[in-house]
Each structure stands twice: as C-alpha cells, then as structure tokens.
Amino acid sequence: MTRDDRPPHVATVGSKCFIVIERIIVMRDSSLPMAMHHMFLLIYVLNLEYPVWKKRIVDYFTFVQKVLFELDRGKLPPKITTFLNDLARASAGCSITSAS
Numbered sequence: 001m002t003r004d005d006r007p008p009h010v011a012t013v014g015s016k017c018f019i020v021i022e023r024i025i026v027m028r029d030s031s032l033p034m035a036m037h038h039m040f041l042l043i044y045v046l047n048l049e050y051p052v053w054k055k056r057i058v059d060y061f062t063f064v065q066k067v068l069f070e071l072d073r074g075k076l077p078p079k080i081t082t083f084l085n086d087l088a089r090a091s092a093g094c095s096i097t098s099a100s
Helices: 032-045 055-068 078-091
Strands: 009-013 016-021 024-029
Touching (some): 016 032, 032 055, 055 078
Antiparallel strands (some): 009 016, 016 024
C-alpha cells in the first residue's frame, strides 16, 4: 500500500481529531468518539470501500456499521451473527451495577 491509497482514517494531533479521505482532511472533530462516528458515517454515505489490507479490519468496520450504527442490520455476516450469539450467551445472567 502506498501513501496515496490509504483508506479513510482518523488522525489525531494533540487533542484534535481529523478525518482523512484520500489524503484530504474532510472534517475536524473535537473528540475521538465523534471523529470515529463521523468517519463511519462518511464511509457509509459516500459508499467507500473498507480497507482490505487486513481481513480483521474489514470485520471490525462491518461490526461497527451493522451492530453499533445499525446500518443494514438485516444482512449480518455469519461471523458477526455467531459473535453476537456468543456474546449474548456469555452475558446472560450478568448484571451491571453502578458504583455509588
């Protein structure tokens, strides 16, 4: 992969976050969570391809898009469906309490 074909990504400089697509800063965000949120939405809206240099990255992006953002939720890949089922089984009976 050359520097020219890097996938969409979030770059940070100090506390500032920048969304970079095709070597162009397309958005600035004040927090990493908002920058990640905007990056995924831009990838989805602009119909960009997820980076394919590592299969795990594609799985991660697919999980975030389909599960966290609930985009195209009806078309979950088998790997993600299995993960969600395993997660549900593992968390059955667990309760979360807040510290007071």
